Amino acid sequence: MNTDKSQQVGITIKDLTLSFGDTEVLKGVNLDIKPGEFFAFLGPSGSGKSTLLRAIAGFGPEPKGKILLGNEDIKSLPPWKRNVGMVFQSYALWPHMTVRQNVAYGLEERKVPTAQIRERVDNALNLVGLYHLADRRPSQLSGGQQQRVAIARTVVVEPRVLLLDEPLSNLDANLREQMRRDLLDLQRQLGLTTIFVAHDQEEANTISDRIAVLDQGVIQQVGAPMELYDNPVNKFVADFLGTANMLEGQLQQAASGKNFTTPSGISFPFDHPISGDVSLVFRPQSLEIASNSLPDDRITLQGFVKHREFLGHLVRYSIDVGGQVLMVDDPHRRGAEHLRNGEPIRLALKPEEVVALQ
Template identity: 55%
Template sequence: MNQASLECRHISLSYGATPVLRDVNLKIEPGEFFALLGPSGSGKSTLLRLIAGFNQHQSGELLIDGQDISGVPPHLRGVGMVFQNYALWPHMTVWDNVAFGLVERRESRDAIRRKVGAALELVGLQDYGQRRPGQLSGGQQQRVALARTVVIEPKLLLLDEPLSNLDKQLRVQMREELKNLQRQLGLTTIFVTHDQEEAMTTADRMAVLNQGVLQQVGTAAGLYDEPHNRFVAGFVGTANLLEGQVSALDGDTLVFDAQGLGRLTLPVPAEPPAPGAATLAFRPHQIRIAAEGEPADADRVWLQGRVEAAEFLGEFARYRVRVGEVALVADQPHYAGGAMFPPGAQVRLGLAPTQLRYLHR
C-alpha cells in the first residue's frame, strides 16, 4: 500500500455567508492513523469530504504528497472512503460489492479474482463472498465496506464515523480490528468521530475542531494533559474549569482569584502563567476527596465542600461537590467494601498543584 502525506494550507470553506472551515492548517504524515474530533457542526465531516473531493474549498491548498489536488475530481484523487452507513449494494453479493471498483477500472478477471480474494481474507470474510449484505451483521458489513475500499489500493483511507452504527461492545472490538488492519496495511488513514474514547484509543494523533476552527493537534495524552484552551480541556475528557484572574506572582507563590470560589494561593508552576484573566483546569480524578478530620496530604491545596450528588460508576465513584458558589466534579476509585460519601456530607477536596493548568482565553 502507498503511504501518502496530506497537508491542508489555509483551507477555508463557506456555505453562502456561513463559514464552515476557517483557515485550517494541518499536516498528516505518511502511514499515520489520524482522527478529526469535534462536536456536531464543528466542520470535521466537511473537512473529510473536502479531502475526498465531494466538497470544494474557496481558498487554500490541499496537497497529497506535495501535489495540490484542489481541482482534481474525486475518482482521480486515489482516495478511498468508507461511509457511515457503509453504502453497500444490497442486491449484490459480498464478492461483487468488493469487486465493484476494480470492475469499473476494467481490470482483468485474474487481477480482480486475486485482489478481491486477498481483501476478503484481510478482513476475515473469505468464506462470505456469496452472501448478500442483508445476511451479515453490522460488524461484518463494515468489514465488507473496508475491503471494498482497500482493494483499490488508495493513497488515503477516509472513515466517516465508522463505528457509530454499532453497539458498545462491538464498537470496542471493531476499533481494535481497525487499528490492527491499519497497522498491517501501513495505509495513511483519517477518520472522523465525535467520540473522545474512540479517537484516544485508536489514533496516533488527532485534531480537535470547533466551529470550523482547528483548536489543537497532538497525541491523545498531549491534548489531555496539556490542552491549549478552554474548549479542548472541556471536550477531550472531563475537566473542572474555574474562571478567574492570575493576580500576583511572588517568588514561589501564585495567587488565583477564582470566580465564585475565592482566592487560591498556589505554588508557581514550571511555566508560570502571565497575570490576567485565565481559566484554571484540572481533571476529576486528580482531586483527592477526604472526610472531615482525615489527615491531609501536605503537598495538596485543600478546599472545604459539601457533596451535592454521588454516582457509582463501577470502577470509580463520581461526586459533585459544592465549594463556595462553584460545583466541582471529583472521582474516587472504588474498592470492594468501600463506602461512598452520601449527599450532604461535608468533605475536603485536595488539588495537586502539579496537575493544574492555566488556560488564557
C-alpha cells in the same frame, strides 16, 4: 494487496477555506498528516470535521487553499482521479450484490483483468476475515460484517489514503470496541495513511496517533491523545476532551507569592508565571478526598457532597465548594463505604495537575 510502506503518502493542508453559500464552514485550516499515520478529526456536530474529510475526498464545493497528497495538489481533481478511498457512515453497499460482487465493483469499473480481480478480492476478503461469507448479500450480514465489506471494497482498489467517516457510529458499544482494534490492526498491516472522523472522544483517543480538535471550522489543537488531554490550549479543548473542572478567577501577587481567587470567594496559593484573569483546569481524578494530614504543597478545598453517581469502576461525586460544583472521581472497591449526600469533605489537589489558561 500493496503493503509496501515506501509508498506511504502524507497529506498537507494549507490555508483551506470552504463555504456553503454565505456560510463559511472551514476557516483557514492548516495541517500536516504524516505518511502512514492514523489521524483523527474530532469535534462536535457542525464543527467541520466531516466537511474537511469530504474536501480531501473531493466531495462538495471546491475549497480555497491547497490539499497536497505527497507533492501533488489534488484540490481541483475530481474524486475518481485522487485515488483516495472513503468508507461512509452508511456503508453504502449494493443490496442486490453479493459480498464478492460489492468488493469487486470498483475494480470492474477500472477495467482490471478478471483473473486479477478475483485474486485481489480474495486477498481483501481474507484481510477483513470475510472470505467465508463471499456469496452472501448485505442483508444477511451483521452491522460489523457490513462495515468490513465496506472497508474491503475500499482497500481493494489500493488507494493512497483511507478516509473513514464515523464508520463505527451504527454499531453497538461492545462491537464498536472490537472494531476499533480491528481497524487499527488493519491500518498497521496495510501501512495506509488514514483519517478517521469521530465525535466520540474515546474512539479518537484509543485509535489515533494524533488528533485535530475542530470547533466552528477552526482547528483548536493538534496532538497525541494524552498530550491534548493533559495540556489543552484552551477551555474548549479541555471541556471537550473528557470531564474537566474549571475555576474562573484572578491570579494576583500576594505577600507570600501568588494567590488565586474566584468571585465566589474560593481562594488558595497558586504559583504560576501568568497573572490576571485566568481559568484553572483540572480533571476529576486529580482531586483526592483528603485525609487528616497532607503535604504542604497541596491545594486544599472545603465543600460538601451534593450528588454522587456510581459508574461501576468509580464513584463520581459532585462537590459544592463555595457555590462552585467540582467533579471528583473516587475508585470503587468491593465493600467500600462511600460518602453520602450533604456530607462535608476536604479535597486535595497537586498544583502540577492544574493547567492555567488565559
